[in-house]
Amino acid sequence: MTAPLYMIPGTMCDQRLWHKLPSTLVDTSAAGARHLAIPSGASVAELVERLAAALPDRPVSLLGFSLGGYLAAALATAYPERVERLFICANTPCALPEEELRQRRQLLQWVARHGYSGISDRKIAAMLAPHNRDRADIADTMRAMDASLGQAALLSQLGATSERDDLADSLAQLSLPVTFCFGEHDGLVTRPWLDKLRQRRPDFTQCEIPEAGHMLPLEQPQRLAAAIENWLQAEAS
Secondary structure, eight states, X not given: OOOOEEEEOXXXXXXXXXXXXXXXXXXXXXXXXXXXXXXXXXXXXXXXXXXXXXXXXSOEEEEEETHHHHHHHHHHHHOGGXXXXXXXXXXXXXXXXXXXXXXXXXXXXXXXXXXXXXOOHHHHHHTSOGGGTTOHHHHHHHHHHHHHHHHHHHHHHHHHHSSOOOOHHHHHTOOSOXXXXXXXXXXXXXXXXXXXXXXXXXXXXXXXXXXXXXXXXXXXXXXXXXXXXXXXXXXXX
């Protein structure tokens, strides 16, 4: 029986993140692709426990985007018996650089004092490939997801997940099909970290999608779907 597909979104993203993926992707999973929202929690460990509790008893195909990619990797390494295959989209599951941690702390302090007025045009542009920055459909979806989740979700997600362990050693021990997929212009993916991991595990698949930045499911949904379908067809151990 085909393992059901569960998909974890990124920071300030909801099920609309997947709406551009072709309907044929849903048909590749016996139970259909299911959105697995990021829960509230005080730490990565707590989020992982709550995500695991939301999964069925049998192993699943687990996909995570951005922050969801880190959480999917953390879940797969904590509960390998619950995961048949792992797809990490637009993320390298390692500790955040000090500069990003500093920026997050500043943002949290600002929002706590002044409130949250929504994702900025500058932030949207930074997450897209250069030729996608004038695409209103993508920007509108990003704004809508951000507005729906709001300040409480932002504070919860950033507060719980800024401190992260490097999962390279744990991932290297997994005996299941793993794919890393990211956009050509994604500056949030740490490529040297991924290169080192793949030296240890050359069987891990790496897929770089051209003409895409960080928001791969919205920028290049057809190409991402093709990579997901290849991963779903990979033979599990």
